[in-house]
Structures are given as C-alpha cells and as structure tokens.
Amino acid sequence: MSSSVAPDQLAPPPARVPERPAGRNGRRRGRRRGGGHAAAVPRSLAGDAWRDLRRNPLFLISAAIIVVLVAMAAVPGLFTDADPRACDLANSRLPPSGSAWFGYDLQGCDMYARTIHGARASILVGVLTTLGIAVVGSVVGMVAGYHGGRVDALLSRLTDMFFAVPMLLGAIIVLATFPSRVDTPAWQTIGKVVLALGVLGWTTVARLMRSTVIQVKQADYVQAARGLGAGTRRILLRHVLPNALAPVVVYSTIILGVFVVLEATLSFLGIGLQAPVISWGIAISEARSYIRQSPHMLLFPGAFLSVTVLAFIMLGDAVRDAFDPRLR
Amino acid sequence: MGRYVVQRLGQMVPVVIGTTFLIYALVWALPGDPFAAKCGDRPCPQAYVDRMTAEYNLDDPLPLAYLQYMGNLVTGDFGQTFSGASVAGELLQRYPITLQLTVLAIVVEVVIGIAAGVLAGIRRGGFLDNLVLVSTLVVVSIPVFVLGLLAQTFFGVRLGWFPVTSDGTLYSLVLPAIVLGSLSLAFVARLVRANLVENLRTDYVRTAIAKGLTRQRVIGVHALRNSLIPVVTFVGADFGGLLGGAVVVEGIFNIPGVGNMIFRGINAHEGATVTAAVTVLVLVFLIVNLLVDLLYAVIDPRIRHV
Numbered sequence: 001m002s003s004s005v006a007p008d009q010l011a012p013p014p015a016r017v018p019e020r021p022a023g024r025n026g027r028r029r030g031r032r033r034g035g036g037h038a039a040a041v042p043r044s045l046a047g048d049a050w051r052d053l054r055r056n057p058l059f060l061i062s063a064a065i066i067v068v069l070v071a072m073a074a075v076p077g078l079f080t081d082a083d084p085r086a087c088d089l090a091n092s093r094l095p096p097s098g099s100a101w102f103g104y105d106l107q108g109c110d111m112y113a114r115t116i117h118g119a120r121a122s123i124l125v126g127v128l129t130t131l132g133i134a135v136v137g138s139v140v141g142m143v144a145g146y147h148g149g150r151v152d153a154l155l156s157r158l159t160d161m162f163f164a165v166p167m168l169l170g171a172i173i174v175l176a177t178f179p180s181r182v183d184t185p186a187w188q189t190i191g192k193v194v195l196a197l198g199v200l201g202w203t204t205v206a207r208l209m210r211s212t213v214i215q216v217k218q219a220d221y222v223q224a225a226r227g228l229g230a231g232t233r234r235i236l237l238r239h240v241l242p243n244a245l246a247p248v249v250v251y252s253t254i255i256l257g258v259f260v261v262l263e264a265t266l267s268f269l270g271i272g273l274q275a276p277v278i279s280w281g282i283a284i285s286e287a288r289s290y291i292r293q294s295p296h297m298l299l300f301p302g303a304f305l306s307v308t309v310l311a312f313i314m315l316g317d318a319v320r321d322a323f324d325p326r327l328r
Numbered sequence: 329m330g331r332y333v334v335q336r337l338g339q340m341v342p343v344v345i346g347t348t349f350l351i352y353a354l355v356w357a358l359p360g361d362p363f364a365a366k367c368g369d370r371p372c373p374q375a376y377v378d379r380m381t382a383e384y385n386l387d388d389p390l391p392l393a394y395l396q397y398m399g400n401l402v403t404g405d406f407g408q409t410f411s412g413a414s415v416a417g418e419l420l421q422r423y424p425i426t427l428q429l430t431v432l433a434i435v436v437e438v439v440i441g442i443a444a445g446v447l448a449g450i451r452r453g454g455f456l457d458n459l460v461l462v463s464t465l466v467v468v469s470i471p472v473f474v475l476g477l478l479a480q481t482f483f484g485v486r487l488g489w490f491p492v493t494s495d496g497t498l499y500s501l502v503l504p505a506i507v508l509g510s511l512s513l514a515f516v517a518r519l520v521r522a523n524l525v526e527n528l529r530t531d532y533v534r535t536a537i538a539k540g541l542t543r544q545r546v547i548g549v550h551a552l553r554n555s556l557i558p559v560v561t562f563v564g565a566d567f568g569g570l571l572g573g574a575v576v577v578e579g580i581f582n583i584p585g586v587g588n589m590i591f592r593g594i595n596a597h598e599g600a601t602v603t604a605a606v607t608v609l610v611l612v613f614l615i616v617n618l619l620v621d622l623l624y625a626v627i628d629p630r631i632r633h634v
Contacts, residue, residue, distance in 0.1 A: 161346030164614055166568025169606050170351075172575065176594055176602040177355050199354075261471045265576060268473045271594050284474060288580075291481045302474040310469035 045246055049322035059318035065311035072116055073123040082113035084278055093294040103296040106286055114278050115300050121279040122308060125193050125263040130256045132198040137205025138248055142236060144206070145213030156210070163203040168262060171196040175271040186277050193263055193272050201255070205248055212244035219243070246323050253319045257312030264305055280305045336621055344614055348401065348607065352394050355603045379408075380600065406604040409593075415604045419586060423608075426585035428498065429578070430570050432505035434563060437513040442552075442559070444513075445520025449555075450547060452525050460521065464514035472573050476507045476580040494583040504581045508573050512566050516559055523555035557624070564620025568613045 053059045072079055082100075091108035094100070102111035144155035174196035216222065217240060225239050266272030267281025275282070280301040287297035372380075381387060388396070400406070406415040448460035467475075483503055484492040490503040527533060528551050536546045577583070579591030586605055593602040 157342060157346070160343050161350060164343050164347045164617075165350065165610055166572050166613055168572030168575070169568065169609055169613075172572075172590065172594065173351055173354055173603050173606050176597075179597060257469075264471055265473055269576065269579070269591065269594055284477070288477060291477055292485060295481070298474070298477060302470075302478075305474065306470045309471070310465065313465065313469055 045323065049246075049319070052322040053318060056318050056322070058314050059322075062311045062314035062318065065307065066315060069119050069123060069308055069311065072119040074120075076113075076117045076120065079116045080110075080113045082110045084109060084113040084117040086110070093290060093297065095294065096296050102300040103294070105283065105297055106290065111283075111296065111300055114283060115280070115304050117278045118280045118283060118301060118304065119308070121190065121273055121277055122260050122263060122305070124190055125197070125273075126256045126260040126312070128190075128194045129197045129201060129259045130252050132194060133202040133205055133255070134248055134252050136198070137202035138209045138241075138245075140202065141206040141209025142213050142240065142244070145210035146217055146232075146236060146240065148214075152210070155206070159203045159206045162200055163207075165200050167197065167200045168265065170200040171262065171266055172269070172271065174199060175266060179271060179274075184274065189274050189277050193266060196266070197259055197262055201259070204251060204255075208247045208251055209244060212247055213240055216240050216243045250316070250320045250323050253312070254316030257309045257316065260305070260312065261309055333622060336618060340614065340618055344611070345398075347610060347614065348398060349394055351603065351607050351610065352397055353390070355600075401607070406608065407600060409598065409601045415601060418589060419605060419608055422584060422586045422589055425494075425501075425583060426571075426574055426578070426587055429501050429505055429508065429574060429583060429585060429587075430567070432498075432501055433509035433512075433570055433573075434567075436506050436509035437516050438559070438563065440509075441513045441516025442520050442556075444517040445555075446524060446547070446552065448517065449521040449524030449528070457521070460517055464517050467510050467514045472507060472511060473576045473580065475510060476504070476577050479503055479507050480580060493581055500581075501583065504577045504583060508570060508577045511573070512563070512570065515562060515566070519558055519562055520552075520555055523558055524551055527551045527554050560620060560624055564617050564624075567616045567620075568610075571609045571613060 076084075087105075087107045087109035089108045091100075091104040092106055094104040094108075096103040096111075100110050100112060102115055105111050105114065140155055140159065144152045144159075171193075175192060178192060222235060222239050225235050230238075263272055264279070264281035264284070267279045268285040270285065272281055273279040283301040284298055284305070287294070287301070291298055404416050406419065408414055409418065444460050444464075448457040451457055470478075480492060480503070483489045491497075491500040494500045494504075524547075528547075530551075533546060533551050536550045541550075571587070574585065574587035575590045576587070578585045578587035582588065586609060590602050590605045590609075593605065
C-alpha cells in the first residue's frame, strides 16, 4: 500500500516526497521535487491522481457503470415503471418475453423491475459500510498514531482483536444473534447488515491511518504548525489528516466492492437483508431451487451483481494506480 | 527461531482472549433478548431458556460468565444444539470433511494460481498476461455463491462430470474446492505476477543470468522463490475467507462439514449452534495464522534473526 503523503495548499511538501518515475506515458509528472524548480505550481497528490484518472479508460468505464448504478439506486423509476411488488402468481417463473425482459420470479413479480430496484440495497450497504469504516478506522488510527505510547498500544491491540475475526464469519455471528423478520422496517434490516460488516471492517483503515500518521506527524510542516502555536485539533484536522488520507481513500474504493459481495452473500445465506427489501442476494437465493427449469431467475440478478462488483474493483484498481507514486 | 516462536505465542494469547470475549459479548451480552433468535420462528421454551442461562451463566456478571464460558471452551465443551446433541461431538464428526475441502481448495489456488502468475509474469504484456489479468478480474467479480450455483448446474447437472452433491468421496469435493479456491486463485495469480515482474528486474536475477544459468533455473529458483513469500502470507490471511466461503459452498453442494452445520443452523434460526460452530472456525483460523507465521520464518531467513 502506498505510503505517500500529499502536501496541502498551505504547507510546503514534506521532506520525503516519494520518488516518482518521469511518467508512465512519457509525460512529465507535475511534481515539484525537493526545492529544485521554485517556479513550478505546487499540485496536490489528489490533483495529480485526478489528472491520471481522467485519462485512464479503466476508470472511465467503471465510473460510467457506477454512475448508472447509482442512478438506478436513487431513481429506479428512470429505468422501469413497473412496480417490483406487483406480483401475479399466474406468472410464476415465466421466462423472459417482450412484456417482461427478464421474465418473472417465483412469486410472479417482474424480474426486470426487481433487478433494477435491487441496486438500491447493494449500493446503500456498500456505501454506508465504507463510509462508516472509513470514519471509525481513521479516528482510531489517527488517535493511535498521533498519541503513540500507551494509547497506541491499547488501540493497536484492540484493532488486532477485531482484525482476527474473519469478516463473513463475524457478520454471521452478529446477524444470527439479531435476525430480521418480515415485519422489521427496511432501514433497520439494512442498518443491521451495515453494522455487522462495519463492526469488523474498520481495522485495516485504522492500521493504514496509524502508520501514515506516524510518518506524517514528523514532517517539517507539522513541526512548523506546532511552532506557530497551532493546537492539537488544528494540527490533526488541517495538517495531518489531509496528508494521511490517500491510502484510506484507495482502500475504501477497493473494499466497497467487497462489501457489496458480502451483503449479497449474507442475504443469500438468509441472514442479510430480508424479504420486504429487494436485493440481488435474496433473488439469487430464491432462484437456487429452480436453476434447471428457470435459469433466468439466477442469471439476471447474478449478472447485475457481478457487473457491480467488477465496476468497483476496476475503480479501486484505477484509483490505487493513480495514487501510487511508485507505479511501474 | 525459538525466541520468535515464543514471542508469537505470547502475542497470540491476548488476541485469542479478546476475540472470544468479543464473540461472547456479541452473542450474549448486547442489549436485547439473547433468546429472540435462538429457537426458530417461535419464542424459546422456558426449559431451553433455563438450560442456556445455566450453561452460559447468563445470570452472572459479564466477566465472570465469560470466564466460565472460556473454561468450557478450553475443556472442549461447546454447548448443545437445540435438539440437545453436543456441539463438540457434531463438530468432531464434521471437521475432517471441511478440512479436506479447504486443503483441496488451497491446493487448487496455490498450484493453478502460481502457474498462472508465472505464465503471466514472464511475458509481461503478452497475450497470456492479458488473458490471466482479464480472467482473474472476471473470477473475482463473480461471488462464490453465484459461481457455486453455476458450476453445480453446468458441470454437475448438464455435463455430469462431477457429482451434484457430496457423496462422501474425495472426488465429489473437487468441484466445490475449485469454486471455493477460485477467488483466492485470482489473487494468488496476480500476487505472483506482480512480485515476479518486480523480482525479474533485481540485481541477483541479472547476476544469475550473467552466470549463464538456464532460464528455467533463474525463474524457477531465483526469482520465484523470492516471489512466494507474500503468497504464503496471503494464503494464511485468506484462510478465514476460505472458512467463510466454506459455509456457502458446503451449503450449496450439501457437503456434511462444519460450514454446512452453520448453513443449516442459520436456516433453522439456531443462533447458539451457529455461534458455537463459528467460534470454532475463528479459533482454527487463529491457529492456522500462527502456523503460517512460523512457516514464514522458515521460508524467509531474514526473519529468524529478529
């Protein structure tokens, strides 16, 4: 994982600007070195990464897919005007046709409408969990890294503890203890899955944050800020955090796809999202017994799920490459 | 080496204690009725509540209850299933099958993963390299349970190459193992490729080539061995993922292992059985990781001097 630091607008670049090759495409990268060209405009790592990303076809494709998915999650009405909950048992398991592109599921609901509406649960769980672990992990890691000493030792051991439980197994424990029922409100069902994944998911962020903060806090500009009389709060928020954020951003984009898979897996197992919520995992779980007769029940939600995961993985790859100064 | 083993063992004790406490607290000590979800869709019979309260010492304060629970775990008492069978006995019957499955999955991921990684790495940017990169990306993005269902239908039902469900033979575990190992296989392949590409540019490889060693020896011995160290770490850390995946795969292929017990326990809302079995898997994971760490010291001579 990259250990690079990004100079923010006020502070000069830290002493150890990572070596960076002259440019992947033979293009000179606009990074100011040690004190050479004073005339060069200082550019943040994020700015550099953004310039890189905009030219990366992998990023453009995955970003386009994600934009469509997010639109699907936010306004499913744009893609379908069929009601995913209007079901007619007479249509049960009918194959795809002109009137229902993806066919019908066991209850005779329109699969196309349900697949479109299923995006919301996946995206919501993925985004909320990622945000949650990014915040919790960053706070824990920053406190541990900045304070050091006994606080660090305590928090690090705590992190080890949570890190030692594999995420799917841990989530199974939490959700098997607090299952949702048909009458549980949707936000509670989703909240439980987010919490179950988040409880064990924050550890890597904490470790990343801690190690970068330990590096950054020794940088000259942090010393300078302290010398000028800045308080701990100001140093952490204005100087340390912006410079230690890059690895967390990279990790978060990668892990988002993992959370989408885990949510679907938990729903498939029957302890993730529950019936009133529409989810690809539930649809696939329902399709299990009818794969031979009605493969469309598995293929469509399965394909949407895979494409979503693929998009987030590609996005994660692209973002990681853009933020990694030692890129080959 | 001896000192390293002791040091690692010492570091593991608080993690084991912390982890088991975490699990215990999650299951029994969070606010809410711990029996809300332990007896299927109806409320628990009072007899069951009384039995579990006594068994898990739920009337005692949390630390005391946890200590007693730990005492039970250490002596091999993992509680009882809802129908009254001993969880430990059940686990004892089932774990060899899960072990076979996961070992087979690790063999699949390591053998095929390393082969694919080497093929991709020695001709960077070539056709094989791109093929491996794209196919691993596809494999990674298809969740295990979708892959399992597809493989079962296609290779089991349509083509008839493999048994559709487990029939107790090792052969019937092959398809589930491939499904289970496929995700990690993709990561191993990418890891080997990336490390090999990096190591092929190092000075010692240039020296080996300059000495006139054959290409096979340079890649196979000099570059590959050094590229394998991260793979060992990955396989150890990934073992937890395999155990989680085993729950799904054993459920789909109806393999009578520990994962299947968890899968069925979830469907029957038998929370206590599920958590007992999962706790065992987590402990197994911790032990395997310790072993991997020790193995790591064997492979990488630099660690022994720490």
